[in-house]
Amino acid sequence: MSELNNRRLEIDALRAIWAIRHHGGITRAAEALGLSQSAVSHKIKRLETSLGCELLNRKSGATAFTTEGEELLDYAGRILGLHDEALLSLSKTTLAGRIALGLTEDTTCSALAHILGRFRRLHPDVSVRTQVRMSLVLRAMLEQGELDAAIVQVFAHEVRPTDVILFRETLHWVKHPSLLLPQTASVPFLSFHDDCFYRHWALDIGQDGGIMLETVFECASAAGIVAAVNSGMGVALLNERHLRPEMQIITDRFPVPPDLVYVVRRGRKVRNAALDTLVAEIESEISRYGGLALAS
Amino acid sequence: MSELNNRRLEIDALRAIWAIRHHGGITRAAEALGLSQSAVSHKIKRLETSLGCELLNRKSGATAFTTEGEELLDYAGRILGLHDEALLSLSKTTLAGRIALGLTEDTTCSALAHILGRFRRLHPDVSVRTQVRMSLVLRAMLEQGELDAAIVQVFAHEVRPTDVILFRETLHWVKHPSLLLPQTASVPFLSFHDDCFYRHWALDIGQDGGIMLETVFECASAAGIVAAVNSGMGVALLNERHLRPEMQIITDRFPVPPDLVYVVRRGRKVRNAALDTLVAEIESEISRYGGLALAS
DNA sequence: CGATCACATGACAAATTTCGATCACGGCAT
């Protein structure tokens, strides 16, 4: 009892199980943590023996957590949150100022929210003004100096050296099985918005590839598009995060969609210590977890 | 930046600085942690270099924390709290039942409160009924089976093998400088209560040692006694925790007070899994910190 | 059935951590 109880939970081990949950597997977690697969495997093993219980359920193929695993995961999240905040708090400098930040709808409910909340706590004298718009709008606002920085989606080939990459995303053409696409007719297209650059690309390829897209539905939020796809109203370009089991990915007929990247893009000639810090925190979070966690 | 930020705060290191604060010095902390002094010294050094700042102010003799040190200490407390709770949570068994617990006024505001709160959280099906009384009363209640366990003060020589020792305490005779004690007159005595066993001892020695004590003040709480001493109403027996700078410790004339010990004493023939667990948690907390933390 | 993916395991190398001994410094009493 005493032996067991005197044992400690290593921060690294907690980060490891967190990464496993987060990346869905030991191998990927190891990659994100900058370790070898065996190192992470060993880490978990050690954690398990020190706790005297199984954390992962290895029986089946996919790595699943046991009840104890889930329980520890909950504590791990809270402990790591405090830990990281402590680390930041000790390296912080007193900041003051004003930040105008732009976000897309998608990123609003990601780990970014935590980072912003923590930033607020650590730097109460910095006022962060956040606006949620579509990527194309944000880019324009950046150009016009209305924003100091924004988190926007861009095509993979458009990434600038100064951009901070958050995560990559693959687009897919999807439809509901109930929707049939005769070769001859034009294709009903579900679009985010006039200003959505998926749509720009889709319409461009339509002209090049001889495919006639007809926009039959417009909606600013992903939830709306998902609903429209599932009701068989047409085809849409969706990222993996929004795929549902009942959807059908269309692999033929349409050209392969380009890869997308979420980046932090800073406004031109912005000299702002507070912003520097915030961006550094985002970068550090990424380097730690190998990407930004998207809330389920 | 990245190098620094990628560093982690070891749980052990956090526990170390916590122990240093708590025991007021590296050497004692090392003892409590079951490590050598140099190990703890190194631990702190490592922590400091990894953070890039000083935590302890070694200039003066006494070990003092820097501002950063205090800040980290705050996080350390919270992180360790979560950490320990996680550890307990994973080794817990489902408990149910009823515990009748007795406490003294003093221990109510110690780390015990945290342990009890955590216990409640981890074992919602156990109802803990707590009663605060004086040590002598609690002992009687234990004997009569009204309590399952109690935290009581006893003389050091009265400790039983089954008692769990929380911490030791030294009593002192104190008075305010303004109070003069003529050799001839009887001594005005400030007492907790009829049932306080300090008082029993004091009156006994009064008879043996030829010192005439006259009880001039009775109050159930320590705060009242402290106030009475400081107003020069008389002499009292106080433990170190309640000493104030302006008080005068009387070393001559009175016999040296006996040492006191706070213990967890269990009722007779009590078979109670929930109580076993609670007592085990208290023991584990003690083995970890080498004593029970008293809230300031 | 063979290829592949994902994880476990064992041996060994590298790093970190601990210990014991010793040194340095600041009070404190003589």
Place this chain on the structure above:
DNA sequence: ATGCCGTGATCGAAATTTGTCATGTGATCG
């Protein structure tokens, strides 16, 4: 001042922990 503590820093050696490489196992898929 002059020795003592009591405390903490520092050093080299030993012990422990942690990570890597190579390899083994089982499950899945075409």
